[in-house]
Amino acid sequence: MTSMLRLYVALAGAGLRSELQYRANFVIWIVTGAVYQLTGFVFVWVVLTRFEAIAGWTLGEVAFLYGLRLLGHGAGLLMFNRMIEIETLVREAEFDRFLVRPVPTLLQVVTRRFPVNALGDFGGGVVLFLAANSLAGVDWSPLSLAFLVLTVLGAALVETGIKLAIASLNFRFLSTRALVRVVDDLFSNFGNYPMRIFGGILQLLLTFALPVAFVAYLPATVLLARTDELAIHPAFAYLAPLAGVVIYGLAYLFWRGELRHYQSSGH
Amino acid sequence: MTVAAPAPRPSGWTARMPAYAKVTALTAETVFTYRFNIAFELVGLFLQIFLLKVVWTAIYADRGSVEGADLATLLTYLTIANLQIWVVWPETTWLLQRKVREGKIAQDLARPIGLIGQLLGHQFGSTLVFLPIALVALPVAFLVGVLGPPASIQAGILYVASVALAYGVVTWIGLLMGMIAFWTLETSGMQAIYRFANLFFAGGLVPLWLFPGPLRAVAELLPFQTQAHIPVSIYIGRIVGVDALRGLAVQAIWVVLLGLLVRVVWSRAMRRVVIQGG
Numbered sequence: 423m424t425s426m427l428r429l430y431v432a433l434a435g436a437g438l439r440s441e442l443q444y445r446a447n448f449v450i451w452i453v454t455g456a457v458y459q460l461t462g463f464v465f466v467w468v469v470l471t472r473f474e475a476i477a478g479w480t481l482g483e484v485a486f487l488y489g490l491r492l493l494g495h496g497a498g499l500l501m502f503n504r505m506i507e508i509e510t511l512v513r514e515a516e517f518d519r520f521l522v523r524p525v526p527t528l529l530q531v532v533t534r535r536f537p538v539n540a541l542g543d544f545g546g547g548v549v550l551f552l553a554a555n556s557l558a559g560v561d562w563s564p565l566s567l568a569f570l571v572l573t574v575l576g577a578a579l580v581e582t583g584i585k586l587a588i589a590s591l592n593f594r595f596l597s598t599r600a601l602v603r604v605v606d607d608l609f610s611n612f613g614n615y616p617m618r619i620f621g622g623i624l625q626l627l628l629t630f631a632l633p634v635a636f637v638a639y640l641p642a643t644v645l646l647a648r649t650d651e652l653a654i655h656p657a658f659a660y661l662a663p664l665a666g667v668v669i670y671g672l673a674y675l676f677w678r679g680e681l682r683h684y685q686s687s688g689h
Numbered sequence: 690m691t692v693a694a695p696a697p698r699p700s701g702w703t704a705r706m707p708a709y710a711k712v713t714a715l716t717a718e719t720v721f722t723y724r725f726n727i728a729f730e731l732v733g734l735f736l737q738i739f740l741l742k743v744v745w746t747a748i749y750a751d752r753g754s755v756e757g758a759d760l761a762t763l764l765t766y767l768t769i770a771n772l773q774i775w776v777v778w779p780e781t782t783w784l785l786q787r788k789v790r791e792g793k794i795a796q797d798l799a800r801p802i803g804l805i806g807q808l809l810g811h812q813f814g815s816t817l818v819f820l821p822i823a824l825v826a827l828p829v830a831f832l833v834g835v836l837g838p839p840a841s842i843q844a845g846i847l848y849v850a851s852v853a854l855a856y857g858v859v860t861w862i863g864l865l866m867g868m869i870a871f872w873t874l875e876t877s878g879m880q881a882i883y884r885f886a887n888l889f890f891a892g893g894l895v896p897l898w899l900f901p902g903p904l905r906a907v908a909e910l911l912p913f914q915t916q917a918h919i920p921v922s923i924y925i926g927r928i929v930g931v932d933a934l935r936g937l938a939v940q941a942i943w944v945v946l947l948g949l950l951v952r953v954v955w956s957r958a959m960r961r962v963v964i965q966g967g
Contacts, residue, residue, distance in 0.1 A: 450878035461885040465894045471901055472755070473748050600729035607733045611740050619747035 429525060433533035441536045448538055455542025459495075462614060463488050463550060479616045482557025483646055488614045489551030490570075490645075491638035494577020495610065496544025502532045502582040508589040509598055515686045528586075528677065560645055572663035573641040579666030580636050581609060583673040590673070590680040605632065613637050618651055625653060636665040708802045709810045716814025727819075731826055734775050738834040741767050741894070756898050758927070761835055763896060766925055768834030770893050770917040776823045777856050777916065779863020780815035781808045782880055786870040805864070805955065812860050840926025847933050851920035854940035858915045861947035868951075871958040892918035898927075912947065915940040 441448055466488060470481035479487070508531060511517045520530045560566070584605060591598050613634045617625045629635040640659040643649045649656040742764055749760045758766075785808060788794045797804050830836055839845035866883060870876050888894060890913035897908050897918045908914055919936040922928045928936055 454878045454881045457882050457885055461889055461894075464889060468895050468900060468904065469748055472899055476744065477747050600726060604729055604732050604736070607736050611736060615744060619743055624743075 426526070426529070430529060430533060433525075433529065434536060437533055437536035441538050451538040452542040452545070455539035456546040457542070458539075459492050459543050459546045459610075460550070462610070466614070477616045477618045478651075480558075482554055482559070483642075483648075484614075484616065485550060485554030486558040486560070486646065487616065487638055487642040489547055489554045490573065490642050491577070491613045492543060492547030493551055493574045494547075494637050495581060495613075496540055496547045497574050498578035498581040499537050499540030499543055501578060502585070505532060505582065505585045505589050507531070507534065509592050509602075512592045512684065517684060518686055521684070527681065528674075558646060566645060569641070569644065569663070573638075576663030576666030577637040577641075579670040580633050583666065583670035584609075584633070586670070586673040587676050590677045593680045593683040593685075608632055609634055609637065613639065615639075616651075622653060629654065629658075633665055633669060636662045705802050705806065709806055712802070712807050712810030713814040713817065716811045717817045719814075727822060730775070731822070731829075734771060735826075735829060735833045738768050738771050738830060741771070742834050758896065758898070761837065762925055762927075764835035765837045766896050766921050766927075767893070768830055768836055769924060770891065770921045771834075772823055772826075772830055773852065773855070773920065774888060774891060774893050774917050776816070776819050777852065777859050778815075778819070779812070779859050779866065781812050781860075781863040782867040782876055784808065784811055785864070785867030786874075786876045789870040790874050805951075808864060808867070809860065812863065816856075837925075839924045840929075844923055844926050844929070844933075847937070848920055848924040851923050851937055851940060854937060854944055855916050855920055857944040858912055858940065858947060861944070861951050862912065864951050865947065865954060868954050868958050871961045887913045887916060890914060891916040892921065897922075912943045915943050 463485065466476075466484050467481065470476070470484065474480070476484060508517075511520070511531065520527045523530060585602065588598050588602055588605065591601075608628075609632075612620070612628055617628060617635055617639045620628065625635070629640075640652075640662040643652060643656075644659050644662075649659050652659060745763060745767070746760065749755070749763075753759060755763075788797055794804070797807060800807065827836065839848055862883070866876055866879055869879055873879075890908045890911050892914065897905060897914060900908055908918075919928075919940055923933050923936060
């Protein structure tokens, strides 16, 4: 486990150094990541300066939820972003070389290049979360801080678990980009709002069919003491960080199974 | 590299028409081969429209009318704005960037019709594919969002004129962004920022009349409002009569200004190409 971590740090560091060779682009990508995520928030801000609340959630509370999702999303991107490249690697048979090296395959893929724009996503999340925190007036204790850390890690695992599962499909189907985009859209558009506004069926779908709710909404109801508005048992909210472990674990098993179907197309 | 002497250019705009038409047709064919991507882009678009409907319905709660617009009017505005921003999109930016980066620009400059003309043909060709797709998608947009007929026949006619001007603005902006590649070789970051700034300041998320004062003032100084806010406001009958004509005038001014800017930047870019090739 520790040797794995050392490997990860070494490989990711090399990726970061190579990205730093192009300074201007480096900065532009960080800004892009932040702008992308914050446009959605500007929407919430403009709306709530006029309308006070969405489904009873104040500006501070929605911003808190938004910031929380961004932290998880940014953390996930920072650790595993390069998964999106698996499609190209498999299709062009570049994947071969990862299979013959003495380092775990997935580890090589995710550390291949450093995801610069994720620094913007994550940075935007930190700024928004800190600002929202003072507005929302959360009562922090060591326990709730621990819950926050677990939530962010869990959220990163939920998103990347889903991405890993989709990436695994590449070994048989060779093209999943469109699916990745739709799922990404669902997470980044629907994950930012108090899910009460979606009504019963959609809310259930966004919880159990695609686990969007586990990323931020469910944990946010815990931290904001709003679990009584949930349509499902509050235990789901308190155990939300575990969802990430379960989903990522299943996705990894799926990946291992599908990896056997790699055909090195074009060779 | 050596570039063959340019073929003599057919003189006169009309003489070159068949060439432009060919570029347009070829692009339409190319774009159509990416139809699965387009289908999923549409899914993304519909998700966005649907989300806006759900969120705005929750925001309005039981308010009847805010700033003179009821929920149905506001949702019609947002649905049309998002559809329109998707259809009327600059397709030349990435193409020009790729040509510059990969050095293909040398061949393209030697072709018998000018590069700007080729790019315009590409833009029209893309639109020829996207427009019918959007029309076919209208019933879905009606289901996920809210669509209604234009406020009046006059509003409908002015809307078409206004969209045409919006198309002019978008086309120039697309070229200008693509030309950035002559200096930076990379425009993807800029394009992403443009996408979000445009979506927001064109009124794709919040109608401009709900912007706080200072933000509204900024929005009115930027060209983005010409891409959705002005045409759509005409469509729903929020700006009528003299105000509608004033809106069209603002759009026309942007078309002219950006057109001039394209000329200036283009001539500078051409000087840069010579430097790079030397």
